[in-house]
Amino acid sequence: MNDAPAPQQGFSLLELTIVLVIVALLSSGLMFGLSAQRDAAANRDAQVQIDNAKEALLGFAISNGRLPCPANPALAGTATGAGLENCSLTPADHGVLPWATLGLPETDPWGQRLTYFASKRFTAALTAGSLCSFTMESGVAPNNSGTANVKLAGSSTSNIASDLAAVLVSHGAQGAGGYTTNGTKNAGAAGDEAENADPDQTFISRTPATDFNDLLIWITPALLKSRLVAVGKLP
Numbered sequence: 001m002n003d004a005p006a007p008q009q010g011f012s013l014l015e016l017t018i019v020l021v022i023v024a025l026l027s028s029g030l031m032f033g034l035s036a037q038r039d040a041a042a043n044r045d046a047q048v049q050i051d052n053a054k055e056a057l058l059g060f061a062i063s064n065g066r067l068p069c070p071a072n073p074a075l076a077g078t079a080t081g082a083g084l085e086n087c088s089l090t091p092a093d094h095g096v097l098p099w100a101t102l103g104l105p106e107t108d109p110w111g112q113r114l115t116y117f118a119s120k121r122f123t124a125a126l127t128a129g130s131l132c133s134f135t136m137e138s139g140v141a142p143n144n145s146g147t148a149n150v151k152l153a154g155s156s157t158s159n160i161a162s163d164l165a166a167v168l169v170s171h172g173a174q175g176a177g178g179y180t181t182n183g184t185k186n187a188g189a190a191g192d193e194a195e196n197a198d199p200d201q202t203f204i205s206r207t208p209a210t211d212f213n214d215l216l217i218w219i220t221p222a223l224l225k226s227r228l229v230a231v232g233k234l235p
Contacts, residue, residue, distance in 0.1 A: 070095025112178030
């Protein structure tokens, strides 16, 4: 009688290779899913942040009769005056959201400050005895020079929003064109993202893609005026 143990049957090299490939594919799929979830959550947080910033700007206007000027984007977060409105900037209508003035976070979920445009027609200092620095005619043609427009693309000939009092931009996960907490501007902005990072009055808002992940929100003169009418500062 043969009492020798039966030979052990193990995995062949080919079988082990197949198992490892399957594990790698499952792991990469899981990581991709987690990454996509993180990106989606960050975008939701950024949208909530710029919505809150818009309301803070309107609240400032209700209290002060004007929108705040932008903050100096080139100051490090620890520098004197960082995050405070500065009406002496050049150009005076471009900078970053004055987060310290408004009591808001300095950066978006990706560590960039929010780019902020505010038309000088709506940030001017109040004259003695006045409750508001602008009138019901401000921002309405022919009194609309220096306001902003938003397009779907740089090549568009028409606007999706015109004669805006203010525009806020989060430069998204890529951050191209956004300012960091040390006061430097991220390189790499091109195409429509470059339009949102230059100091003119044209901005782009479109569906996110590989070459565009900016988030925008804006304030129309009509909305701004309605808030001030409601508290008796206009007309």
